[in-house]
Amino acid sequence: MDSDSVRGIDRRRLVKWGGLAAAAGVVAAGAPLAGARIGHADSSGHDRIPPDTQPGGAYDRYVAKLAAEDKFSGVVLLAYQGRTVLSRSYGMADREKGIRNHEGVAFNLSSGSQPFLSVAVLQLVQQGRVALSDPVGEHLTGFPKEIADKVTIHHLLTSTSGLDAPMPDWQRVFHSREEVHEYKEQWARQATLVGVPGAGSNGHLPGGGVGLAMAALIVEAVSGMTFWDYVHQHVFGRSGMSGSAFYTRDQWLTDKHIAHPYMLQADGSLVDAVRNLDKGSLDPNTQGRNPGRGFIGYASGDGFATAPDLVRFAEALRDGTVLDRPYVDLFAGAKLPGPEPTSYAAYTMPISIINGQWVIGRGGGAGGIGANWSIYRDTGWVGVILSNCDGAPLLDICLREAEAVTGAPVNPPGGG
Template sequence: MSNASRRSVLGMLAATPLAASGLVAASGGAAHAQRSEPLRTYKEYVRELAKKDLFSGVIMIAHRGRPVVAEAFGMADKKLGIRNRLDTRFNLGSASKPFSTLAIVQLAEQGKVEFYDRLGTYLTGFRPEVADKVTVHQMLTHTSGMGSLPWDPDLITYSREEALGITAKALRGGELQFPPGTQHQYGGAGLDALGEIVTKVTGMSYWDYVHEHIFDAVGMTGSRYYTRTEWLADTAIAHPYMLQADGSRVDALRDLKASAVIGGPGTNPARPFIGGPSVGAFASAPDLVRLGRALDNHTLLTGPYTDLYVGPKFPAAPPPGAPSPGTARREAFQAYGLNSTIMGDFRVIGHGGGVGGGNANWNVYLGHGWTGVVLSNYDLEAKLLMEILGKEREAITAAAA
């Protein structure tokens, strides 16, 4: 499977303290026991994977901000003997894309960005066919035709300035893959351009804006765009363990020469000095639960703009191997940087991501109060990841019934 297709496949805590792990108890008698059994089955399923060393990371299912399944497996740093914990932070890969689009919708609500504006309204140096034709709306929905940036998988960057310069140059040399608005093609270039727009209209770096107006605003205290230096120094951040052809796993953070086999073949997520608008933020499972609650409660945007942010914009087929909806009817759409799916009685938003040595996925069941999070510092085969997510969905929909 190609790197692009794999990414397409991948592509709120209240004040109550977390239990250390496991299934959090609650009252409710027989009815509660019946609802709890699918949650317990899901946890045991992942536990068996971890025993076979097929999964390392954290799973969490929360209802109205309160975790009902919360368990950590495996090691965050094998060399130092540090285990994954519920609050361990993981590289989200593309599961961080919705942060850049959320920032743009916040600025649109403030009247600082217009969805119909062309890219050239805000930024200079792009090819005329890009600057004059691509709209903010199209970049938000992967319908701009900008595709993904060309990149050197072996490139190692050493500063924010270097990373910004390389991205800016690549963006301005990019050509359209199709006329804007005529197709839907998942990619990162439009998101990277949106990040530049955030900086242009706010006077803040993209990273500072997201840290202040998204992460800090909802108490996502462990979520950041960490630099490689910070990643190495902070024992609360999981190291990525990339699967190799011989079945072994290598610590990508400590071995920048090592390359992924299935998580973006040929890449290493630690080579970039810092992530950006299209990939590479870090978060813990509790922080993503907080994010889900904030979106469900209209904390980051008013009600109308939350609806605008999460609402379907463009029909999108489910990724290959996506969990079966069973007897429920499924309609999948692209929202503003999010996947927005109608599945039976549920409206589910979220995003997934995969890097060498890592997978991440978060889903919010709008109006029902449920959030599901899977974070791993192993790169997982797409089939296995989809199986895990299918089990998570079964557990949540059964518990919500």
């Protein structure tokens, strides 16, 4: 198998399992620190800075080698207790304008932005305005009785609603926020109940992600704000994420602080997705899709963030800024078993025990896009990987990050 095929498998694994927090297959010896809170450093030596995380260390050298071989374009960052330990940027954010990637560049997170929806919902839970046990019909009208009465918010956030819907039209080019919102609302109302709510994951169904659109509509109905405005004000704003947003395609084309995704084509060339809406990705997991067509992301993904902003988000969770501590624990707690022996499902994200540490976070991938952010909740480490070019071995980068932070090898999914 050639190296390009291997990189394709890495991307499919990352997309399928949601990133590092779901991808680690084997845990090294050591009891999990189940009682520790996000960012809490214990007294067992976990508060030291491992040499492999530092500039010039193994992780730094590995990513630099990938970049030198033209296999990585983007930003990697490691932070400990809110302070940057390693930050590296490679490649171009906009090749046409000659703008290089750097810390202040925002990258499309694809589905890596889904946890922001969960935080928004849990803020409303914390305020007593919704309950996770509320059925859809408690806050939204016009849905069939079997959905309105039986599907709860908890089901929506864990992808156990039993809902399916027609596949989204990935070829459609949207032109305004209003058009996107109307489409997402109509899509949610096309959902049908094909399974028993709470019985198991429906994330494998073609339209199984429709529940996230419903959850966003509930945020809007309860708060009186659009999903975008609510997340900008109450998640990004409260976390100090000044470079993060649900940017529109117009902003993507004009703002020099937003990275353009570059998609591999059949002839081996790379094309700017945002400037070539007629072209799609060759990646098998997102065949023919182009992230620029959507105009603006919504609940299921395509929010943008800078690497330092994702560290700020982790700090806002750690210090109780964005959610009170009990609700942070609720956000980060295991709800269902995951695809690997030590992985679990939380709200819109996987969590895992990696080398004796709880890790939460989310990965995402699309044409020209690869992202992963991980919070090592027992020790206060945060790792961010943001890529804007097809071909990066994202799964392997994630595993190398985990090895550097935890100080022990991490086997890939399936132990291979």
